[in-house]
Amino acid sequence: QLMYMQDFGTTVLVATPSYVLHLTEVMEKTGIRAEDLSLRIGLFGGEGHTPEMRSLIEQRLGIIDTQNYGLTEICGPGISYECTAFRGMHINEDYFYPEIIDPVSGEVLEAGEIGELVLTTLSKEGIPMLRYRTRDITRLQYEPCACGRTNVRMELVHGRSDDMMIIRGVNVFPSQIESILMTISGIGPHYQLVVTRESFMDRLEVQVELIDGGLLESYSQLEALTRQILNKIRSVLGIDVKVTLLSPQTIERTAGKARHVIDKRT
Incomplete structure (x- = not known):
């Protein structure tokens, strides 16, 4: 490439x-x-x-990094796109009707509330989708955008309802862990979250790659970095996790979606 x-x-x-x-x-x-x-x-x-x-x-x-949103089940990329005002992704309302629902009850939420995005296709003839549940958690924005476009915008996806983990009664999304990890120097952007169940309790292990593999030779530095990650996650999310620091290039790379959550519960 x-x-x-x-x-x-x-x-x-x-x-x-x-x-x-x-x-x-x-x-x-x-x-x-x-x-x-x-x-x-x-x-x-x-x-x-x-x-x-x-x-x-x-x-x-x-470069300028913009985000777009799509679903394989509907059309792939092209449902919404981010402009350079960076105030959310404009939904192509000529083709898609968006709603936000409560992911548990299915009830439609008021404008401005956070919930699960539901889409209805307006132009597909072969396989139309009616109120398709995307499992993506977001919020719709109706106020005018600085770019001049008038179609409704969706916030960048907060997480997926089916990716949400409940650890010791706390709802945790991978994006929350990622945001924390990206603020800590010495570790790279590649990580995995391993969920297990021990003694009827769900436990979370955060596996993240080091930028410098030589750090594995220094126990004191590894211990300090591990403690820093543990404390940051505890202070932000209020949960205790296990942290495993990996050598660079340990986690498999793929051209498709990265697999961040590994659920080993039975």
Whole structure:
């Protein structure tokens, strides 16, 4: 992909955020600089994308990072898109009617409330979708956007109702853990959350890669970094977790959606 981008002078990159970060790792290994590419803007989607990850991508590639939203079941990318005002993703209302419902009761929520996004297709003839439950948690915004577009916007997805973990009675989304990890120096953006059940209690293990594998040789530094992560998660989310620090490149990279949650409960 990097060779093609150089040969063709690619200016726009469409991918999942985790794969973009993988490309930046390959660039570092092969000596390719951001200045060697012609990229100007990225259209990223398909998985969670925190503000911290956006900043990292923009820093590494020197591009404008925008998000788009789509569902394979409906049309793939193109349901909504982010403009450079960065105030949410504009929904293509000519084709999709959005609603926000309570993910438990199914009741439609008032404007401005956070809940599960439900979509009805307005133009599909072969396989129309009526009030399709996306499982994505967000909020609709109806006030005018600075860009001048008037269609309703959805906030960047807060998380998925089926990805939500309940740890010691606390609702936890992967995006919350990601936001915390991205604020801690010494660890990379690649992580996994392993959920197990011991003695009828759900437990969460946070596995995250180190930026420098040499840190594994220093017990005191590993212990200090582990404690920092534990304390940050406890202070923000109010839960205790197990933290495992991994060597760089331990977690499998994929061009598709990154698998952040591994549920080992039986």
